[in-house]
Amino acid sequence: NELKKWVSVLPKVELHLHIEGSLEPELMMTLAKKHQIKLPYANIEEVKSAYNFDNLQSFLDLYYLGASVLKDEDDFYQLMWNYLLKCKEDNVVHVEIMFDPQTHTERGIGFDVFMPGFKRAIQQAQQQWGQSCLLIMSFLRHLTEQSAIETLQASTAYLKDIIAVGLDSGELGNPPEKFTQVFKMAKELGLKRVAHAGEEGPADYIWGAINALDVHRIDHGVRSIDDPQLIAHLIDSQHPLTVCPLSNTKLKVFDHMQEHNILTLLDLGLMVTVNADDPSYFGGYLNDNYHALIDHLPIEKHHLEQLVKNSFNASFMTTEHKQKWL
Numbered sequence: 001n002e003l004k005k006w007v008s009v010l011p012k013v014e015l016h017l018h019i020e021g022s023l024e025p026e027l028m029m030t031l032a033k034k035h036q037i038k039l040p041y042a043n044i045e046e047v048k049s050a051y052n053f054d055n056l057q058s059f060l061d062l063y064y065l066g067a068s069v070l071k072d073e074d075d076f077y078q079l080m081w082n083y084l085l086k087c088k089e090d091n092v093v094h095v096e097i098m099f100d101p102q103t104h105t106e107r108g109i110g111f112d113v114f115m116p117g118f119k120r121a122i123q124q125a126q127q128q129w130g131q132s133c134l135l136i137m138s139f140l141r142h143l144t145e146q147s148a149i150e151t152l153q154a155s156t157a158y159l160k161d162i163i164a165v166g167l168d169s170g171e172l173g174n175p176p177e178k179f180t181q182v183f184k185m186a187k188e189l190g191l192k193r194v195a196h197a198g199e200e201g202p203a204d205y206i207w208g209a210i211n212a213l214d215v216h217r218i219d220h221g222v223r224s225i226d227d228p229q230l231i232a233h234l235i236d237s238q239h240p241l242t243v244c245p246l247s248n249t250k251l252k253v254f255d256h257m258q259e260h261n262i263l264t265l266l267d268l269g270l271m272v273t274v275n276a277d278d279p280s281y282f283g284g285y286l287n288d289n290y291h292a293l294i295d296h297l298p299i300e301k302h303h304l305e306q307l308v309k310n311s312f313n314a315s316f317m318t319t320e321h322k323q324k325w326l
C-alpha cells in the first residue's frame, strides 16, 4: 500500500505516549528476572495473551503490574532508550513523553532514580540522531489531589526537564475538577497542561479539563462527539485532541476501527492528532496507528497530511523549531 509506505517515512510528531506503556514483554521478563520479581506469567507468550482488555481499568491493572519490574536507574534508561529507537524507526522526529511518577514513588522509587535514567537516554538519542523530546509529568487521578501536590513538590529539582503536567489513570469517578489546585500550582510554576478526558468518561470531563484545569490539549477527547456545543467550542478554540486509535479499539471505546470517529472529528474541523498511547499493550507504535486508519477508514492523503501537520502545530516545540519542519 503506497499510502502506508508514504506515511511511514514522513517526519512525524507523537504527543500522547506513556513511557511505562512502551515496556515490551521481553524487557519486562528480563527485568523481573534481574530483580527476582514474581509475575503471573511463565513466558512472553503468556504476557502477550493476557493483553485482552474489556475496558480501561482491566488494562491499567496489568500496566501497573508490568511497571513493578522497573527499579533502578538503568531500567528506566533501557525503557526510554528502547522507545526512542522506535521513534527513529518510525521517523518520529519530535515526541512529548508522559511518565507517571506516582507509579514509582508509591513503590519507594524516587525522582533521583527514574529522572537520571530517562535523561541519559534522551541525551544519547539527541546526540546520535538529533531526536527532539520533551517530558510530561502525569498525575494519577485515582489518587488524591494531595498526592499530586506532593508529587509536584518532589519534582522541584527536575522542573527544568519537564514541559507540562498531565492527568491519567482511571477516568470514571475522577473528574478533572478534583485536580484544580495542583494544576493551578503547575501553571504558576510555568508548566503547560494536558489531561486525559473523554476517553471512557463523558464529554463533561472535557469541559472540566478546559475550564478547571486550563489545559492546552485534551488527551483522547473522542467522547466530545456526544456534545454539539462542545464540538462547536473545540472547532473554535482549536484545542488539540491527542487521539489513539489502537488504544481505543483495544479498550473497547470503539468496538471496531471502522467505527472510530477520528475522521468525523477531523472533517468537522477539530484539531485532531494520531498517537500510540501505550504501544506495547495495544499492538503498535505510531506508524501502526496510521496504518490501522488507512486499513479501516476511508482516509485520504490530504487527511493524513492534515493529521501530521496538526501534531507539529499542537506540540510544545518552539515556533522556530516548528518552522524547521512545516
Ligand code: ADE
Pocket: 018, 021, 056, 063, 168, 169, 170, 171, 196, 199, 247, 277, 278
Ligand atoms: N495510563 C496509561 N494509559 C492510559 C490511558 N489510555 N488512559 C488513562 N490512563 C492511562
Ligand code: ZN
Pocket: 016, 018, 168, 196, 219, 277, 278
Ligand atoms: Zn493515555
